[in-house]
Amino acid sequence: MKKRETLEKFIEQLKTKKMFSSILVSNDNQDNLNEFANEFARIIFCENLSIENDQCVNCKRFENKSLANLVFLGDGSLAINKSDVIELMHKFSLTTNEVNKFKVYILANAENLKNESGNALLKFIEEPPENTIAILLTKNKSQVLPTIKSRCKLIVLENKNRNDNSQNLIEEILGKDKNTILLSNSELKKMDKSELIGILEEAYSRTIIKKYLNIAEATLQLINDLKFTFQTNLAIDVFLIHVSEVI
Numbered sequence: 508m509k510k511r512e513t514l515e516k517f518i519e520q521l522k523t524k525k526m527f528s529s530i531l532v533s534n535d536n537q538d539n540l541n542e543f544a545n546e547f548a549r550i551i552f553c554e555n556l557s558i559e560n561d562q563c564v565n566c567k568r569f570e571n572k573s574l575a576n577l578v579f580l581g582d583g584s585l586a587i588n589k590s591d592v593i594e595l596m597h598k599f600s601l602t603t604n605e606v607n608k609f610k611v612y613i614l615a616n617a618e619n620l621k622n623e624s625g626n627a628l629l630k631f632i633e634e635p636p637e638n639t640i641a642i643l644l645t646k647n648k649s650q651v652l653p654t655i656k657s658r659c660k661l662i663v664l665e666n667k668n669r670n671d672n673s674q675n676l677i678e679e680i681l682g683k684d685k686n687t688i689l690l691s692n693s694e695l696k697k698m699d700k701s702e703l704i705g706i707l708e709e710a711y712s713r714t715i716i717k718k719y720l721n722i723a724e725a726t727l728q729l730i731n732d733l734k735f736t737f738q739t740n741l742a743i744d745v746f747l748i749h750v751s752e753v754i
C-alpha cells in the first residue's frame with residue numbers, strides 16, 4: 508500500500524475508533540519504515556488527527572520528543588531484550604495524565620524478537636492496555652515469529668522510490684521548456700513499458716490532477732495506448748507534443 512493512502516485509512520479508523528491495536532509494517536528499507544512509523548505516531552497524538560504536522564500542542568511535543576506515551580524499541584539491528592519489553596509493559600500499564608489518551612510503541616525490528624522477548628510481547632499484543640497501539644516494523648516479514656505476525660494487521664508498504672521517481676520524472680519533463688520537452692522521448696522510449704505505465708499512473712493520481720490539469724487527459728490517453736496498443740513510441744511522441752503545446 509502507498510504510505511499516504513494507508514495513513515488516510517488509519518485516520519478514518521482512529522476517528523471511528525476502529526483502529527487496529529497492532530500493525531506490522533513491512534518494507535525493505537528501514538528509512539521508509541521509520542518515516543512511516545513516525546508520521547503515523549504523530550498523527551495518533553495530533554489533537555486534530557491531521558495528516559500534515561499542524562503544529563498543535565501534541566505535534567510540537569512530538570517534534571520535541573516529549574510525548575511520554577510514545578516509546579521506541581529496538582534499533583534496527585540488535586535483538587530486542589525481554590527486559591525492554593517488560594519495562595514497556597510496566598510503563599503502559601500505569602494510568603496516564605497525558606491529555607491524549609493513546610499509548611504508542613514503535614518496535615523497529617520485529618524480526619529480531621526472539622523467543623523470550625517475542626513471548627513477552629505476544630502477551631502484550633494479545634491483551635493490550637486500553638488505547639494502546641503497537642507499530643511493529645520489519646524489513647523481513649518472513650522472519651517475524653508467526654505467532655506475532657498472526658496477531659497484527661500486516662501492511663506491506665509500497666516502495667517510496669517509485670513514487671519519488673514518478674514525481675521527479677514527470678515534474679522534470681514538465682519543468683523543461685517547450686523544445687526540450689520533446690527531447691524527453693528517447694528517455695521514455697528506453698524505459699520498461701510496465702514501469703513507465705506505473706510511473707504515469709502514479710503521477711496521474713498524485714501530481715497531475717492537482718497541478719497540471721491540462722495534461723491529465725493526455726496522460727490517461729498515453730497510459731491506455733501503452734497498455735492496449737503496439738504503437739508505444741508514437742504514443743509517447745504524441746503525448747510529449749501535446750505537453751509541449753499546452754504547458
Ligand SMILES: [Zn+2]
Pocket residue numbers: 552553554555556557560561562563564565566
Ligand atoms: Zn497536530
